[in-house]
Amino acid sequence: MKLIENPNKSDWSALLKRPTQTIGDIEATVNAVFNDVAKNGDKAIEKYTTKFDGVSLHSNVVTQEEINKAVALVDENLKSAIQLAKSNIEKFHSAQKTDRVFVETMSGVSCWQEKRPIQKVGLYIPGGTAPLFSTVLMLAVPAQIAGCKEIVLCSPPNKEGNIANEILYAAQLCGVTKIIKVGGIQAIAGLTFGTASIPQVYKIFGPGNQFVTVAKQLATQHGVAIDMPAGPSELLVMADDSANAAYVASDLLSQAEHGADSQVILVTTSNDFAKQVSEEVENQLEQLPRIEMATVSISNSKLIVVKDFETALELIDTYGPEHFIVATENDDFFIENISNAGSVFIGNYTPESAGDYASGTNHTLPTNGFSKAYSGVNLDSFQKSMTFQKISKEGIQNIGDAIELMAEAEGLQAHKNAVTLRLNDLKTN
The missing domain is CATH 3.40.50.1980 (Nitrogenase molybdenum iron protein domain)
Incomplete structure (x- = not known):
């Protein structure tokens, strides 16, 4: 050193x-793969799996039979260790649940905030030189606690066309709903656009190399959210x-x-x-x-x-x-x-x-200086905060004049009119 x-x-x-390499060094490769997957779906996925992972697959969807075989092959002591880790991760992330926030901002005007799960999430689990089954726990456990309906896991296959037994064991332990044998840029592209075998998701989680990091950033340009830039x-x-x-x-x-x-x-x-x-x-x-x-x-x-x-x-x-x-x-x-x-x-x-x-605690964390603005993955990462409001007759009379004045000052007459109609009706009734 x-x-x-x-x-x-x-x-x-x-x-x-x-x-690290600059984005410009690898952006062209990522764009090419994304465009191909968007156009050709599973055909492109298969091509890049052969090219980058060195294996040709008949199907990239992991079957229940494969999961059962993998579970049987995992050492019992390791299973116990994984279960202990899962228990601690569950305790910490369950403690992050928050109650509904409710406030009456003025008489007759009620506002509140509630957390709702992201319905479809994609988890990227690196394989490569070290299959990170621990990352399955870090992502799938809070996704399950949050109540995500679809939890899709992508991980690159090895030369035999398999995903590590430990990854499959952790996935079934934590409620993953679908497991796909695909890695790298093509996995992120598949989760972004959706293919015949890979469901399209609303948010992508997980660490990876610089190509995966750039691919995740590109996914945001196609309307898919990501946890953070994690390289x-x-x-x-x-x-x-x-x-x-x-x-x-x-x-x-x-x-x-x-x-x-x-x-x-x-x-x-x-x-x-x-x-x-x-x-x-x-x-x-x-x-x-x-x-x-x-x-x-x-x-x-x-x-x-x-x-x-x-x-x-x-x-x-x-x-x-x-x-x-x-x-x-x-x-x-x-x-x-x-x-x-x-x-x-x-x-x-x-x-x-x-x-x-x-x-x-969660090990999926911001790298490359992004900790200055990003949090690591937590329970909130798998949820959205939705706001609600309800205004009574008394409430619209209390707040209406302020809305009318502000809307008129901004030159938005239709905004003002939406309040004026209601106030006039209340005056005549």
Whole structure:
């Protein structure tokens, strides 16, 4: 990892740049796939599955028989672990339910707000180098709690034309209504336009590589909502001499192994601690099965030494990490003042991997600095807030004059007339 000591603020932008391609580099590919799927449906889906995943499928819809076989093959201990994680995720997301908000803004004028589920949602579950069955829990559990009627899951098939057994087990455990063997850009396009085998949905969720991220952004141009722009994973750790260097190194590597375009950063007030962590990273890296991928990621990552906590906080908020671990002698300073982070992990015994799997919080989080404006996935992500209002005869008389005056001032006579007719009727009755 590259060590940078007390960088000038003018250099922060370049220093904190993510190792990602620009949208322009991949936008043409995404557009071409989208246009093909919009025009040719499942025929295009089949073509791109063969091209990108290296397998030709007779059908891309997972059958109940396939699900049953997969469930039987999952290790019983792993099933128990998945069930424990599901239980914690259910508890945390169920606690996010809110009551109806009702207020009488003035006599005779009642306004209220209620949450309603998004009826059709699409869940994208990466397969690739690591089939992320944990993401099924993170997306399908709140979708089920919210009451979504159609929960469509897309995940790329392996070379044998199958989806990982663990993904299928988690999907059936969490109430997914349809599972499709399709990945990448073509999966997002299929969910956007709908095909003979892939239902069109109203909102798409889930992480993915940069091609998937751009595809999701393109989906919004076709009237489909998305959870957030979520690309390659990232972690920033704020630690000082009070932290455990081995723990910090293990956390950095846990994110680095996600992919070659992942980024991890250590911010610290101690030069000696930075060097200890660097040594630990090198030692632990040698023991990892995914050493090649993690090594590339580590080469894009940095150890940044700053003079004090205030400078550290400003730098961290400038970066806006997806995951933020704080392990210092004064964690409360960061907990109380951090503004931009997807999810925060506090203290020496809170590894980021706890949030990735089983603590209960959601691991589908904004990356690439989007934590400055976006929240991670939560129960509200699967719901819409609808407002209602009811005005009585007394109410329209109380509020009517104000509406008429405002409508006339804006030159919208028909708006005014909709009130005037009602007020005149009340005067004559």
